[in-house]
Amino acid sequence: MLTVIGIGPGSQAMMTVEATEALAAADIIVGYKTYTHLVKAFTGDKQVIKTGMCKEIERCQTAIDLAKAGHNVALVSSGDAGIYGMAGLILELVSQQQAGIEVRVVPGMTASIAAAALLGAPLMHDFCHISLSDLLTPWPVIEKRIIAAGEADFVICFYNPRSRGREGHLARAFDLLMTVKNPATPVGVVKAAGRKKEEKWLTTLADMDYAPVDMTSLVVVGNATTYVKDGLMITPRGYRL
Structure with a gap:
C-alpha cells in the first residue's frame, strides 16, 4: 500500500484527521527532508527516508519499491499532494511500470x-x-x-x-x-x-x-x-x- 499524503502548509493544526491517521498506519515515511521534519510529531520511531531538493523521481521510486516489497508506505507532500505535489508523479510511475500496488491519495490544505x-x-x-x-x-x-x-x-x-x-x-x-x-x-x-x-x-x-x-x-x-x-x-x- 502506498499513500500519498498532503500534510498542509506546515501547521499540525491544518493537517486533516485522514492525513494523521494515514501517517499513523504507515510503516515507512518517505519525503523531502523539510516535509518529514514538519510531521516529526506523527512519525515516532518509524523508519523515515529523507531526500533533498530535485530528487522527486528518486523519492517516488523509493516509495514504490518499498510498497511493492509489502510495506505500508506514506509519501508526504506539503500542501495538497495533487497541487504541485507528488501525487501525479507517483501515479505516472505506477502506471508506466505496471507496479501492481494500491495507491491512495490523501488531500491536504494547499x-x-x-x-x-x-x-x-x-x-x-x-x-x-x-x-x-x-x-x-x-x-x-x-x-x-x-x-x-x-x-x-x-x-x-x-x-x-x-x-x-x-x-x-x-x-x-x-x-x-x-x-x-x-x-x-x-x-x-x-x-x-x-x-x-x-x-x-x-x-x-x-x-x-x-x-x-x-x-x-x-x-x-x-x-x-x-x-x-x-x-x-x-x-x-x-x-x-
Whole structure:
C-alpha cells in the first residue's frame, strides 16, 4: 500500500484527521527532508527516508519499491499532494511500470487556501494557480498563462514566486499583468503560512517590493473588483448588499 499524503502548509493544526491517521498506519515515511521534519510529531520511531531538493523521481521510486516489497508506505507532500505535489508523479510511475500496488491519495490544505484565510477573503470569485518555477515548464509557456489569466481577470495565486535562481520572474509576471490590470490592483503576500515564521502583508501591483518574497511565499493578485478594507483583502462574490 502506498499513500500519498498532503500534510498542509506546515501547521499540525491544518493537517486533516485522514492525513494523521494515514501517517499513523504507515510503516515507512518517505519525503523531502523539510516535509518529514514538519510531521516529526506523527512519525515516532518509524523508519523515515529523507531526500533533498530535485530528487522527486528518486523519492517516488523509493516509495514504490518499498510498497511493492509489502510495506505500508506514506509519501508526504506539503500542501495538497495533487497541487504541485507528488501525487501525479507517483501515479505516472505506477502506471508506466505496471507496479501492481494500491495507491491512495490523501488531500491536504494547499498554500493558497491557507494564505487566503490569513489575508481575508481574496478567493471568493474565480481564481487560478500559476507556478513561476520554470524547472519543468518553459518560461514562454508560463508568460502566456500569466497574460491569459490577467486578461480573463482571474484572481491569481503565484506559487514558487521567487528564488535565488529566479529572482526576476515575479517582477516579470507583474510587468505582464500591469499591461492588462490596474496598477492599483491589491496584492497579498503570505510567507511561511502555518509555520513559526509566518508573515503577511498587503500591497499593490505597482508598489510591490519583491525582495522579501521567497519560495515559502504565496502571492495573491486580486481581480478588478478586489479591494482592501480594515487590513483585509476581499474579492466580492457578487451578492447584492
